[in-house]
Amino acid sequence: MYQLLDPSRFVVFITGATSGFGAAAARRYVEAGAKVVATGRRWDRLVDLQIDLGAENCHIIQLDVQDRAAIDAAIADLPPPFANINVVLANAGLALGLQPAAETDITDWETMIATNVTGLAYTVRALLPGMIHRGGGHIVTLGSVAGDYPYPGGSVYGATKAFVKQFALNLRSDVQGKNIRVTNIEPGLTETEFSLVRFKGDEEKAAKPYSGTKAMNAEDIAETIFWSTTLPEHVNVNRLQVMATTQAFGPFDIYRED
Template sequence: MISIKDEIVLITGASSGIGASCAKVFAQAGAKLILAARRKEKLQEIADLLGKEFATQVYLIELDVRDRQAVEIALNSLPEPWQNIDILINNAGLSRGLSKLHEGDFQDWEEMIDTNVKGLLYLTRYVVPGMVSRGKGHVVNIGSIAGRQTYPGGNVYCGSKAAVRAISEGLKQDLLGTPIRVSCIDPGLVETEFSQVRFHGDTERAEKVYQGLTPLTGDDVADVVFFCVTRPNHVNISEILLVPVDQATTTLVHRRN
């Protein structure tokens, strides 16, 4: 296992769920964190906790990854000590709605594609050139089992996550001959704010998604991300499909009640 002490780790979607869990596991290991999300107050809470518990150095960016100009400005205006990003975790992502494609909401489509695909591309485009020039770096993209298997009503979300997987494969090919590593982590059911966001705040409907089974947690996924980036430098874990024991496919799930 290689040490990531004092490495600079940029995590998008860091205000909750998998992103917040990644922040904690990397803080424990002594990394310096750049945390980006739309909710600055939530980021500040996380930063305060990590500072108290681990004395972690944290730089916060209030950022909507869908806004390319905002991404450019945020990254180009990083203070000098924070500019050399060692690890990029493209975690920002969401799902909206569960409608049939021919009944889908255009705004939901735009939000998913702009966040899950274009946002990931923007961050990658602005961060990776620095990694290449320094000869050091690791990009971790958080995909989904939905990028491998579709399900009813998942149409555009599944398409966006299939794109994440394809982009990860393409990036790895483009970086062949450099020391830069690329990993794509595809979780199944993870109990975070994901379903509440999908159902536009309908908590009761969101809770039913995880009823009668034991889903993954954000910490479970963060552990896998951490494992990937701490392998020896000649080892690249290209992709991982991570599911709870109670889940076999996107639609085949065991519920105990």
């Protein structure tokens, strides 16, 4: 019989839990009986999440993943019921802008790199030793189809997600024999606050990618994450790319003289 793992034994550490995939995953894990450490920058959102899920199930920490010292301090100060983390969802990340490379705001590039690359590395490095010491666990990183497929205006965002993909694959090699699983979840078109952040609050621009089509939602991706972590311990999903049925692959872009 295929024996799934019992999520009620999970203690899940989630970055970027104030919206989108992170918030949906927190709800999914608590629904299944797990305990969740929900972190993010927006304290009011974290408080609302804790009220919904219950303080006995959800411990909240205001945290910016770009701050390595703050991550270390947060982990060191976890209350005992939330201290033995065995699932890490390194979800915090963002896209900013969609201008061509020569026209972009360089600070947008810096923020994406600091969050999607450096923040991810800080998170995993801080939590991994404890998981190894406790005998195992599962690290889930949030990539994107943009890590494989380029598109105009996505130069640095796509590059950061390519980093996430390769980081997760290399991490699998590093933890061989440690009973640590590593999975990179790579979503495609998903309607969350992603575009609203990318277009800096411009609701009209943010709505356009989803107009006239059926995108995935945060709950779809949360369920995918949850599934990958409840498989038997001897099964590791290395990469899982998920796209809306309405999304596919475009033709090559060929420039032609008029």
